[in-house]
Amino acid sequence: MFKGKKVLCIGERDGVPGSAIAECVKTAGGEPVLQLTQCFV
């Protein structure tokens, strides 16, 4: 699913932040190329 893929990590402050998604996909062989954390406050 993620091996050798560039991953866009689109997180949200009230959910899972982009940085946490990035840490996870790295362990699955993906390369995070963009980390975003949406915030609606």
Add this chain to the structure above:
Amino acid sequence: MDLEDQGLIKETVEEHGKENVVVVLGSPDADSAEIYAETVTTGDPTFAGPLAGVSLGLPVYHILEDEVKAQIDPSVYEQQVGMMEMVLDKEAISKSMKKIRGE
């Protein structure tokens, strides 16, 4: 989705090529996950940002889905996502993601 972020997504996908890119969301509920998923597949549903009318068609998943979790180192997943996994409605989010992917 924030217009600036839509621009960043568009640039990043152009740089790396659609076929190499996968999207993973961390939205807190099914509705917002669906809006983000729609934005990176069929284009900005509000027709306001740089992705309006741009059908990227990217594969999109949510970090809480079981098939995503299965790929990730369990201790890292627990540390980074564990608490939100208990709090958020994983089932509803997973269902809406499957719908978006046409599964």
